Amino acid sequence: AQKVTQAQTEISVVEKEDVTLDCVYETRDTTYYLFWYKQPPSGELVFLIRRNSFDEQNEISGRYSWNFQKSTSSFNFTITASQVVDSAVYFCALRGGYGGSQGNLIFGKGTKLSVKP
Amino acid sequence: DAGVIQSPRHEVTEMGQEVTLRCKPISGHNSLFWYRQTMMRGLELLIYFNNNVPIDDSGMPEDRFSAKMPNASFSTLKIQPSEPRDSAVYFCASSSGTSDIQYFGAGTRLSVL
Numbered sequence: 001a002q003k004v005t006q007a008q009t010e011i012s013v014v015e016k017e018d019v020t021l022d023c024v025y026e027t028r029d030t031t032y033y034l035f036w037y038k039q040p041p042s043g044e045l046v047f048l049i050r051r052n053s054f055d056e057q058n059e060i061s062g063r064y065s066w067n068f069q070k071s072t073s074s075f076n077f078t079i080t081a082s083q084v085v086d087s088a089v090y091f092c093a094l095r096g097g098y099g100g101s102q103g104n105l106i107f108g109k110g111t112k113l114s115v116k117p
Numbered sequence: 118d119a120g121v122i123q124s125p126r127h128e129v130t131e132m133g134q135e136v137t138l139r140c141k142p143i144s145g146h147n148s149l150f151w152y153r154q155t156m157m158r159g160l161e162l163l164i165y166f167n168n169n170v171p172i173d174d175s176g177m178p179e180d181r182f183s184a185k186m187p188n189a190s191f192s193t194l195k196i197q198p199s200e201p202r203d204s205a206v207y208f209c210a211s212s213s214g215t216s217d218i219q220y221f222g223a224g225t226r227l228s229v230l
Contacts, residue, residue, distance in 0.1 A: 033217065045208060045221035091160065095217065104173060105150075105219060107160040
């Protein structure tokens with residue numbers, strides 16, 4: 001079975017602090033894909049990043065960075081110098097590489113990040 | 118480019134009424150997904166279509182729920198009859214064959230009284 005665990009339900013930081021959101025996944029697929037989405041207070045789901053299981057290189061995009069470690073089945077997300085606009089719920093998701101549910105995204109429960117001014 | 122368009126954004130109805138949610142995927146995308154988001158269960162897939170054909174409907178809660186995709190640019194999710202426990206935010210998402218990134222609509226917030 002596939003599963004995504006985001007153990008941090010809520011995190012509160014002060015602006016300019018760095019914050020890391022944890023994501024641990026379970027899958028028996030050898031090919032799989034990992035995603036992060038942002039859900040701001042307005043409610044829409046915004047795609048942030050996609051990673052396949054063969055690419056363990058860390059990725060940086062502005063203040064955002066992602067650390068993918070297959071050895072620990074983790075795909076953590078770090079925001080550097082957080083800003084109030086980063087306040088949102090962040091979801092980690094997993095998709096298997098084959099099978100009847102090929103298109104299905106399995107979502108974690110999300111981590112609510114509050115950035116205080 | 119227009120993103121995934123869902124309508125209505127908000128729907129309030131009474132128990133027993135029929136509810137129809139609508140989705141227009143991104144032009145050129147050939148996969149369409151319906152998800153439901155609740156506090157208790159989080160985000161869960163209801164059904165998805167590939168090239169207008171339902172592929173996996175194992176997440177559809179019960180016979181009161183049905184989904185159709187008559188063409189590549191339109192899909193509906195119908196609940197008949199609606200019940201208070203159906204209250205949730207329903208998201209539609211689409212993706213293309215060349216990229217499996219799912220792009221989500223703004224969602225429909227459904228309240229069944």
